[in-house]
Amino acid sequence: MARNTSLKIARVRAEGRTSTAIIRGRRVHLVKGGPLGSLQETGDIYPMSQVELLAPIQPGKIVAIGLNYYTHIGDRTIPSKPEPFLKAPNSLIGPSSSIILPPNAGRVDEEGEVVAVISRRAKNLTEDQVDDYVLGYTCGNDVSAREWQAGDLQWWRAKSSDTFTAMGPWITTGLDPEAIDIEVRLNGKEVQKASTSEMIYSVRACIAFITSAMTLEPGDVVYTGTPGATSQLSAGDIVEVELGGIGVLSNPVAAG
Amino acid sequence: MARNTSLKIARVRAEGRTSTAIIRGRRVHLVKGGPLGSLQETGDIYPMSQVELLAPIQPGKIVAIGLNYYTHIGDRTIPSKPEPFLKAPNSLIGPSSSIILPPNAGRVDEEGEVVAVISRRAKNLTEDQVDDYVLGYTCGNDVSAREWQAGDLQWWRAKSSDTFTAMGPWITTGLDPEAIDIEVRLNGKEVQKASTSEMIYSVRACIAFITSAMTLEPGDVVYTGTPGATSQLSAGDIVEVELGGIGVLSNPVAAG
Numbered sequence: 099m100a101r102n103t104s105l106k107i108a109r110v111r112a113e114g115r116t117s118t119a120i121i122r123g124r125r126v127h128l129v130k131g132g133p134l135g136s137l138q139e140t141g142d143i144y145p146m147s148q149v150e151l152l153a154p155i156q157p158g159k160i161v162a163i164g165l166n167y168y169t170h171i172g173d174r175t176i177p178s179k180p181e182p183f184l185k186a187p188n189s190l191i192g193p194s195s196s197i198i199l200p201p202n203a204g205r206v207d208e209e210g211e212v213v214a215v216i217s218r219r220a221k222n223l224t225e226d227q228v229d230d231y232v233l234g235y236t237c238g239n240d241v242s243a244r245e246w247q248a249g250d251l252q253w254w255r256a257k258s259s260d261t262f263t264a265m266g267p268w269i270t271t272g273l274d275p276e277a278i279d280i281e282v283r284l285n286g287k288e289v290q291k292a293s294t295s296e297m298i299y300s301v302r303a304c305i306a307f308i309t310s311a312m313t314l315e316p317g318d319v320v321y322t323g324t325p326g327a328t329s330q331l332s333a334g335d336i337v338e339v340e341l342g343g344i345g346v347l348s349n350p351v352a353a354g
Numbered sequence: 355m356a357r358n359t360s361l362k363i364a365r366v367r368a369e370g371r372t373s374t375a376i377i378r379g380r381r382v383h384l385v386k387g388g389p390l391g392s393l394q395e396t397g398d399i400y401p402m403s404q405v406e407l408l409a410p411i412q413p414g415k416i417v418a419i420g421l422n423y424y425t426h427i428g429d430r431t432i433p434s435k436p437e438p439f440l441k442a443p444n445s446l447i448g449p450s451s452s453i454i455l456p457p458n459a460g461r462v463d464e465e466g467e468v469v470a471v472i473s474r475r476a477k478n479l480t481e482d483q484v485d486d487y488v489l490g491y492t493c494g495n496d497v498s499a500r501e502w503q504a505g506d507l508q509w510w511r512a513k514s515s516d517t518f519t520a521m522g523p524w525i526t527t528g529l530d531p532e533a534i535d536i537e538v539r540l541n542g543k544e545v546q547k548a549s550t551s552e553m554i555y556s557v558r559a560c561i562a563f564i565t566s567a568m569t570l571e572p573g574d575v576v577y578t579g580t581p582g583a584t585s586q587l588s589a590g591d592i593v594e595v596e597l598g599g600i601g602v603l604s605n606p607v608a609a610g
Contacts, residue, residue, distance in 0.1 A: 158414075159442050164507050183508035184440040186415050188569055200567060221516070246567075251420050252439035253508060255567035260477070311456060311502075311511035313444055 104272035104343075107133045107234065109156075109192075110149040112142075119149070121268055133269060134217055134233060134316050153192035153265045154236055155215055159318040160185040160263060162211075162240055163304050166297050166323025180299040180307040185240070185321070186258035193266035196352040197241050199333060200259050204245035206331050209324035210282035210290050210339035213238035214301055215269050220314040228302040231314070234271035235278065237339040237347035238321045239264035242328070265319070270344045275301035275322075279342035284329050286336075292325030360528035360599075363389045363490065365412075365448075366405040368398075375405070377524055389525060390473055390489060390572050409448035409521045410492055411471055415574040416441040416519060418467075418496050419560050422553050422579025436555040436563040441496070441577070442514035449522035452608040453497050455589060456515050460501035462587050465580035466538035466546050466595035469494035470557055471525050476570040484558040487570070490527035491534065493595040493603035494577045495520035498584070521575070526600045531557035531578075535598035540585050542592075548581030 106121035112128065120127045120137060126149050128142040129135075133155055164181040165171055191197070199206050217233035240257065241264065247256035257263075275294060282290035294301060301322050308314060331337060333353040340346045362377035368384065376383045376393060382405050384398040385391075389411055420437040421427055447453070455462050473489035496513065497520065503512035513519075531550060538546035550557060557578050564570060587593060589609040596602045 159444060161442075161510065177507065181507035182510045184442055184510055184514065186417075186440055186568060188415060188571055202566075251433065251437035254417065254438045254440055254564075258440065259567040260569050308510075310458075311515040312442060313516050315444055 104270060106268040106270050107137070107154060108268035109133065109152040109154050111152060112144050112149040116152065151193045151267045153190050154267070154269045155317050155319065157187055157190070157317050157319045158315050160187055160190070160321065161308050161318070162257070162321035163299070163323040166299055166304070167292060167325035168296065168298060169292065169326045170324055176298060180304045182304070182308050183253055183257065185263050189258040189260055189263040191261050191264050191349065193347055194349065195264070196261065196350050197239070197264060197331065197337070198261045198352055198354045199331065200243065200354045203243040203259070206241060206243045207328035208282060208284065208331055208337045209240040209242055209328050210280055211238040211240050211321045211324050212275065212278050212280065212294055212301065212341060213265055214275065214305060214320040214322060216314045216316060216318040216320070218316055220309045223306045223309045225302040225306045228305045232305070234269040235273050235275060235341070235344060236265055236269045237267070237341045237344055239337060239339050239347060239349060240321050240324060264347060264349045266347045267345050273343050280325060281340045283338040283340070284335055289329045290324065290326045294322070296325060297323060360526060362524040362526050363393070363410060364524035365389065365408040365410050367408060368400050368405040372408065407449045407523045409446050410523070410525045411573050411575065413443055413446070413573050413575045414571050416443055416446070416577065417564055417574070418513065418577035419555070419579040422555055422560070423548060423581035424552065424554060425548065425582045426580055432554060436560045438560070438564050439509055439513065441519050445514040445516055445519040447517050447520050447605065449603055450605065451520070452517065452606050453495070453520060453587065453593070454517040454608055454610045455587065456499065456610045459499040459515065462497060462499045463584035464538060464540065464587055464593045465496040465498055465584050466536055467494040467496050467577045467580050468531065468534050468536065468550055468557065468597060469521055470531065470561060470576040470578060472570045472572060472574040472576070474572055476565045479562045479565045481556070481558040481562045484561045488561070490525040491529050491531060491597070491600060492521055492525045493523070493597045493600055495593060495595050495603060495605060496577050496580060520603060520605045522603045523601050529599050536581060537596045539594040539596070540591055545585045546580065546582045550578070552581060553579060
């Protein structure tokens with residue numbers, strides 16, 4: 099299937115089997131192979147209500163960017179370069195799965211973000227080349243334990259406690275990464291609102307910078323930073339990350 | 355095969371095929387399946403000279419510990435808890451592969467370490483339980499770019515530039531993690547020497563602490579910290595990490 103039109107590529111569980119799928123309206127068209135493959139349709143079609151949406155890809159590596167919106171920086175110094183960090187792949191959860199608050203973590207916040215999905219092995223890219231290495235974009239929540247983030251030497255558990263990396267509902271292709279609207283809602287109330295046009299370092303600049311030191315592999319994902327002020331999560335909350343042209347990632351919050 | 359005797363479990367390339375193997379003296383006995391499997395021998399045996407040793411496991415996650423020997427801390431504060439950080443799995447290289455110095459990184463040092471290989475899914479372990487979740491230990495080199503480590507927000511490229519995580523030559527089972535001797539040599543000259551008995555937080559304490567926030571999966575590895583002062587690597591160097599009861603991990607250093 100041609101990739102130059104906009105597609106919504108999902109991973110779903112339907113009748114007990116996990117499959118890649120193309121979403122068209124409220125219909126889920128199963129395809130052969132993974133999301134990076136040829137997306138050949140099997141002919142099996144389900145209504146959305148009969149499938150469970152999973153995290154749309156299983157990355158080998160999750161790289162995220164810190165301090166990437168002027169509105170998020172507060173009184174901190176504006177970074178002189180993108181500031182990546184790593185998240186552990188098995189902190190990943192999909193749409194509707196619960197974000198678990200660790201009992202001893204103190205304050206835990208949401209961070210709504212645009213997530214880029216890498217399609218091809220990438221090293222030493224220029225910004226101009228990046229689009230050819232990105233399959234598409236999805237919604238992400240880079241859940242963050244603020245006391246651990248401040249008190250630990252590195253952000254391992256602040257950013258990678260189990261369930262701290264939410265992603266979904268699907269990967270949308272063909273978007274301009276410099277013009278994606280972000281809105282985050284906590285229990286229906288808007289708590290973050292921005293556009294990727296307000297980033298300090300663009301999505302393309304961030305990905306190119308990462309590849310100056312680190313090879314990105316097919317299926318790796320890049321969380322591109324969060325705008326504005328974030329909010330504390332409590333058990334029972336519902337947190338939604340909505341991206342223009344993609345959709346809504348919704349996760350409940352539960353006590354650990 | 356019983357696991358209560360000491361085994362050396364390797365991953366090798368022999369006659370173009372990659373296989374798990376048991377090392378006995380200078381002979382390499384191929385086994386079916388992966389290093390976490392039943393280790394049933396196939397009957398194929400090679401002399402060591404005819405196989406290439408690979409990194410003995412392909413971890414989904416690499417966790418490392420910072421500041422874990424009194425002799426490495428210098429004038430920094432002794433941490434009040436283990437201080438983990440993440441390394442990217444595709445920075446991993448095996449024995450004999452080259453450590454590549456990034457052209458713009460400045461000073462890059464070796465860090466010889468004991469590496470624990472996780473055998474079973476582990477969450478919220480007590481120290482007493484850890485041994486039941488560790489397959490064995492291998493030699494590691496947590497290669498570190500010191501200027502990036504000091505100047506970046508997080509240690510992503512300082513610790514995870516391509517080739518910055520060396521591991522091997524095999525996993526040895528049945529060792530006491532609190533009594534492993536470490537010696538690191540640069541071009542044959544001793545540059546680090548210690549015992550894991552000198553750790554601030556024991557291997558068991560570190561692994562238990564990691565699992566308080568993060569599930570460890572089978573095949574994940576934990577780099578347990580480096581002792582003393584480290585040395586700058588230059589193109590053309592050979593760096594060796596020797597651990598008592600295990601063997602020697604040797605890697606050449608090359609310019610990027």
